[in-house]
Amino acid sequence: MQAAFAYAAAFVLTFACSSGMVLLVGAWRAAGNPALVDGETRRFAGSASGLTTCAFIEAVVLVAVSLAATRTYRGALEGLRLGPSHASALGRVAAVLGLVGLSAAGGAVIQLLRPRGAHDVGTIDTFAQALGGATPLRVLLTVVAIGLAPAFGEEVFFRGLLQRSLTPRWGRGVALVMTATAFGFFHLDGAQGTVAFCAGLFLGWVAERLGSVRPGIAAHATNNTLFVLVAAISPAWAREPRVQPWMLACGAVAFVGAVTTLRSGAAVQITRRQSSAPLSEGACGP
Numbered sequence: 001m002q003a004a005f006a007y008a009a010a011f012v013l014t015f016a017c018s019s020g021m022v023l024l025v026g027a028w029r030a031a032g033n034p035a036l037v038d039g040e041t042r043r044f045a046g047s048a049s050g051l052t053t054c055a056f057i058e059a060v061v062l063v064a065v066s067l068a069a070t071r072t073y074r075g076a077l078e079g080l081r082l083g084p085s086h087a088s089a090l091g092r093v094a095a096v097l098g099l100v101g102l103s104a105a106g107g108a109v110i111q112l113l114r115p116r117g118a119h120d121v122g123t124i125d126t127f128a129q130a131l132g133g134a135t136p137l138r139v140l141l142t143v144v145a146i147g148l149a150p151a152f153g154e155e156v157f158f159r160g161l162l163q164r165s166l167t168p169r170w171g172r173g174v175a176l177v178m179t180a181t182a183f184g185f186f187h188l189d190g191a192q193g194t195v196a197f198c199a200g201l202f203l204g205w206v207a208e209r210l211g212s213v214r215p216g217i218a219a220h221a222t223n224n225t226l227f228v229l230v231a232a233i234s235p236a237w238a239r240e241p242r243v244q245p246w247m248l249a250c251g252a253v254a255f256v257g258a259v260t261t262l263r264s265g266a267a268v269q270i271t272r273r274q275s276s277a278p279l280s281e282g283a284c285g286p
Contacts, residue, residue, distance in 0.1 A: 006165070080213065082213060085215050100219070101251040108251060111241075127227075155216045159203055203220065
């Protein structure tokens, strides 16, 4: 019940706050002319400023809901799995490479399945149009607002609060799938949501395997940052048909290698404290 209430609250608050901010800016830009409000609102929503604002609002809402659910700072560290992980240096690198590889492979599949000659309306195209001609400072701000802030907020809420809240009642496996499904639906986009679901399965498993959301935050932030940089610097290269098979192959190899590494003992750094309570013994696979 707590998990369902938290998810509903986060979903509604994110939509309401983001939509409200976009409408306010659109009305302000229209300078009191009602006929211009709709156009200005759409223009701001599709701009770099609008996208970064909405992404930052989402991150703030998710963190706020998570903290409200745990109530105390100490409760947040324990209840949201923000404490130190069991990951070795190799484990942390594998978590990052695994998510980047999975996202690259997923993006390549989407491009390969797109009908030939279809109009590009994907997420990377939206960001590419918004960041066209952006200054280095604007790109840096976009990296912070879209690459870093959502990574922290989404991992804390989904893998920290939601997945951990569902586990006692449903078990680790079911909780992982339910959380990944909620994560995919939260993106409100068919293609992006499918990739997010797969990423959610991987990130949920990483959180269970390594005992913390910290490796997932690092992986998520790296993946988002690379996405922003590709959209800003070379979106045409990322959509090039000849590139997609290579991205799919390299992404799949990176993902399989990362999962293999994470399943091994080399990914986990055993300490005296951890040896008495091996959190991840039964969490070697989704």
